[in-house]
Amino acid sequence: MTTILQLIMYGLQLGSIYALIALGYTMVYGIIGLINFAHGDFLMVGAFLVYFLAKAMGGGTLSYPVVALIIIIGMILTGLLGVTTERIAYKPLRKKPRLSALITAIGVSMFLENFPRALPFVGPQPRPFPALFPMNNFNIGGVGTNSVQILMITLSIILMIGLHYITTKTKVGSQMRAVQFDKDAAALMGINVNNTISVTFFIGAALAAAGGVFYASIYPMIDVYMGIWLGTKAFVAAVLGGIGDIRGAMLGGFIMGVAEVLATAVNSDLGYGAGFVILIFILLFKPAGIMGKFTIEKV
């Protein structure tokens, strides 16, 4: 029993990261119908920015306000990168077939992976990520955990609730939902569609940066390719939950994380594919995902 609880704990930890990244996929897809394959790479950029900021601050143990500050700066810079990417790479293709934008997204992803690799101060080698948060191990009823794990799960949930609040309760949020519903009609109602899409990309990329920092705090090794694998897993989580639905992304992320860890414990040879098996079943029986709604396309 304790072992199972312990494994679920590890699953939640992994799942909270998947969920946080899945949110970015789902938001962008929900609003402009684009699967932004570069999302995983925003995560990497975020982690690297915070890594360099922490180094610039002198490394070692940083005080909490400084840690919070550099994470927020990292998120803002990554958010701006998201906006810039949208403006340069995706906006010109908004009226073109979706496939063009999709292929562009793959191109952007490759660029974001390989350009930093070619920069001499980044390079291909993995780097140790500094310990930004204090690590204390403790036990709850035989289940071992540590302060970083708990902090990460809590922070992820706070960010997700915050995002939910923004989209459902604020003016920007209702604009986003209006654009999601019908771009042209939203424009006719006086909503600045371009700005709304920019805000979406900003939030998505900033969340990815946060995800990157959390991820790197739990698995303290970063390299320029870290976003590929995480991006794929988070994408599956988003589809699993119903792409385009924010609650679905959260749920999908946690299901993926827990399923993967439990499956690995049952048979370590097969664990890696567990998430994908679940995805196949979901697509077979509920093609729109757990929370997704079917949209009828009128011809």
Added chain:
Amino acid sequence: MKKLVSILLVLIMTVSLFGCASTGTGSGAAPETIKIGVTLPVSGQSAIAGEYMRNGIELIVDQLKAEGGLDVKGKKMPVEFIYEDNEAKPETTANAYRKLIDQDKVIAIVGPDMSKCILAGGPIAQASKVPAIGTFTTNEKVTQIGDFVFRACFIDPFQGKVMAQYAADNLKATKAAILYNNADDYSKGLMENFIKAFEAKGGTIVETQAYGGADVKDFNAQLTKIKAANPEVLFMPNQFGEVPLQMKQARQMGIEAKFLGGDSWDSPDVPNIAGFDIVEGAAYDAAFSPVDPNPVCQDFVKRYKDKYGVNPNSNAVLAYEAALVVLEGVKNAETLNGQGVRDAMAKITNFPVPSGTITFDETRNPVKGAVINVYKNGTPDYVTTVNPN
């Protein structure tokens, strides 16, 4: 304006993708140039290993430049190394081999460094009668591809045996656990041979856990089971990009077993990323040790350190040695073609290289020993040399 920006972007993207992949070193396509292909991971998960390999080979390039070319039967010939990225993937390796053989018309191929990659590329070289020499390709099956495939390193059964011997004889361990990558022929090969040798020594393997590829970063589920089995040593024959996180998570969970690994651990990145306290006492076998007093080794280490400021690792040494073997083959070839170079390479005996001497046996595997290193304060400390018997 827009057009200009987009052209510029396309240029940057192209450059970033191919980066340094196409920078040849010779003076272009002069007819007398000896072209040698090098397949190595420039991008992808193992890009760092590729950098070490290139560093090793560039030392030879420098030397040839200083000497004015390669001395082939009294004639100085320019040598060009053509680097081709294999992204550490078997399919890309096959493409790289095809390109090097069909388009660049190389006389021989050095690399890549991974068993699973040369297993995909090797058959192409074999069919085209172009000799290929893997650098870090320790899996037994590599040289079984055919008589045109060589390797510069020892083989997995030997490595697995060496580590099992060390665990049983030096550490007096009786209970071992294994965490290995089931998507990596190297890792699987060492795992199988460690088990065989360790059980032959009377030990028990209490737990064997796998994970599905280099991208996996979370090993908590596997380690939970390993912890429950309470081993004395934990054998992790995995790539050096994967090992630091495994060590960290194991210690975090409270696993106290001694860590053992294979030659893939031989990189300063392991202690740097895992932390000096976590790698303390961890042991692995390696092709060479930078503190080996052998003068050929010390000369190499000095030249490497002068140029790059750090100690070479096994990736660099083996790429350097593999390239030297090819050049030696070119020098002694009766006819300057793939067949001639192959025959000359197969005849190499007692050829001095930094890690000792190379003599190829009839299956084109070099006969050479392994050193055991143990981490002490974050640096590998040479413990002993184990020779093949």
